[in-house]
Amino acid sequence: MTTQRFDAPADPLLHALYGDLAEKDLQPLWRLHGLLTPTPAVTAVPHLWRGRDLRDLGERAGRLVPVDRGGDRRVLSLSNPGLGGLPYATSTLWGAVQYLGPGETAPAHRHTPAALRFVLGGEGVWTAVNGDPLAMSAGDLILTPSWTWHEHHNPGDTPMTWFDALDLPLVEGLGAVFFEPGDGRTAATTSPAGHSASERRFGGGPGLLPDGTTTPPPSHSPLLRYRWADTDRALAGQLSEPASQAARSGHAHIRYADPTSGRDVMPTMRCEMDRYLPGHTAPAVRRTGSSLVAVFRGSGTVALDGTHHDIEPGDLIAVPSWTAVRVLAHETLDLFTVNDAPVLETLALYRTEEVTEDAQNVADN
Ligand code: GTQ
Ligand code: FE2
Numbered sequence: 171m172t173t174q175r176f177d178a179p180a181d182p183l184l185h186a187l188y189g190d191l192a193e194k195d196l197q198p199l200w201r202l203h204g205l206l207t208p209t210p211a212v213t214a215v216p217h218l219w220r221g222r223d224l225r226d227l228g229e230r231a232g233r234l235v236p237v238d239r240g241g242d243r244r245v246l247s248l249s250n251p252g253l254g255g256l257p258y259a260t261s262t263l264w265g266a267v268q269y270l271g272p273g274e275t276a277p278a279h280r281h282t283p284a285a286l287r288f289v290l291g292g293e294g295v296w297t298a299v300n301g302d303p304l305a306m307s308a309g310d311l312i313l314t315p316s317w318t319w320h321e322h323h324n325p326g327d328t329p330m331t332w333f334d335a336l337d338l339p340l341v342e343g344l345g346a347v348f349f350e351p352g353d354g355r356t357a358a359t360t361s362p363a364g365h366s367a368s369e370r371r372f373g374g375g376p377g378l379l380p381d382g383t384t385t386p387p388p389s390h391s392p393l394l395r396y397r398w399a400d401t402d403r404a405l406a407g408q409l410s411e412p413a414s415q416a417a418r419s420g421h422a423h424i425r426y427a428d429p430t431s432g433r434d435v436m437p438t439m440r441c442e443m444d445r446y447l448p449g450h451t452a453p454a455v456r457r458t459g460s461s462l463v464a465v466f467r468g469s470g471t472v473a474l475d476g477t478h479h480d481i482e483p484g485d486l487i488a489v490p491s492w493t494a495v496r497v498l499a500h501e502t503l504d505l506f507t508v509n510d511a512p513v514l515e516t517l518a519l520y521r522t523e524e525v526t527e528d529a530q531n532v533a534d535n
Contacts, residue, residue: 242351248486263338263461264335278351286311289309311426391433401424420448473498
C-alpha cells in the first residue's frame with residue numbers, strides 16, 4: 171500500500187513547498203513508500219469459502235429473493251476480506267455462486283466482462299450463448315465470452331447452483347465495462363437436448379475441425395461447452411500412461427484450450443483442471459496474477475502461504491498473486507482453476523516460482 175509521510179519538515183520553505191504541492195494535486199516521490207516493492211504488495215488475502223455455506227445460503231436466497239432482483243441473476247459474490255468490502259474475490263476476478271430454482275429463468279443480457287460457469291453438481295439448467303443452447307451438467311465448463319448474449323433456464327423441478335467467474339474487476343480497472351439488457355424475449359430454442367451448435371462444429375473430437383475456421387484468429391474459443399466426460403478421460407489418460415510425468419508424480423493437469431488455436435479459452439482467463447492422487451509429490455508454487463479454485467471432487471488439504479485448510483467438494487478458494495499454494499490429496503482430488511494468466515503472459519509479467527517449505531517458513535517469519 172502507498173503511504174505518505176506527514177511529518178512536518180523543520181525548514182519553513184520546504185514545509186511551504188509540500189503544502190503547495192498538495193494544493194496542486196502533486197506528490198513528491200521521495201515521500202512515498204510501498205510503491206516499488208521487492209515482491210508484489212497484494213491487498214487481497216488467501217481465503218476459502220465453504221461449499222456447505224454457499225449451498226445453504228444460496229437456497230435461503232432462493233426462497234426469499236426473486237430472481238429478477240438486481241441484474242436478473244441470483245448471485246452471491248465472493249467478497250475477499252482483504253479488499254475492504256468490494257464484491258471481488260481477487261483484484262482481477264469476480265467469483266460467485268449462482269442459484270436458479272425450478273422453473274426459473276435468468277433473462278438475456280450481455281456485457282464486456284467475460285464470464286464462465288463451472289458446474290459443481292446437479293444438472294437440468296441450460297444456458298443460451300448468442301442463441302446456442304448449452305446444457306449444464308456436473309463438471310462441465312461453459313463459456314460466455316465478452317459481449318455475448320446469455321440467459322439461463324431451469325426447466326426441471328430441482329434447483330441448481332453453480333460457480334461463476336468473471337474478469338469484471340480487471341475490465342472495471344481498465345475502464346471498459348459496458349452492459350446491455352436483452353429485449354425480454356428468450357432464445358427460440360427450448361430443447362437443449364444433444365449437442366449445441368458450438369459442439370457440433372468444434373467438439374467433434376481430438377484434432378477434428380471443420381474447414382476454414384482458422385483465420386482470422388478468434389478472440390475466444392468457438393467451443394463453448396467442455397464436457398466433464400472429456401475432461402475426466404484426458405486426466406485419467408495421463409495417469410494411466412505408466413512412464414508419464416503424471417503417473418510418476420500422481421498429478422495430472424489439463425488446460426482448457428481453443429481447439430482451433432491451442433490458446434486459452436478467452437483472452438483474459440485461463441481454465442485448468444488438476445487431479446491429485448493421494449501421496450502425489452507436486453511442490454508448492456506461487457505465480458503472479460490471481461486464481462480462483464473450485465473443489466470438484468475428493469478431499470484433501472490446501473496450504474496457502476503455509477496455512478493449511480481441509481477442503482471438500484463445493485469449496486471455493488481465492489489465491490491472490492504470489493501466494494504459495496501446495497495441495498495434498500486425501501482421496502483423489504479434482505480441482506478446477508480459473509486465473510488471469512493470459513493477461514500476465516501477454517504483458518510479459520507472468521512469473522512462477524517453486525517454494526520449498528523451508529523458504530516459506532523463512533518468508534513467514
Ligand atoms: O450469469 O450473467 O456471477 O451477469 C455476475 C454477473 C453472473 C450471469 C454473475 C452476471 C452473471
Ligand atoms: Fe451476465
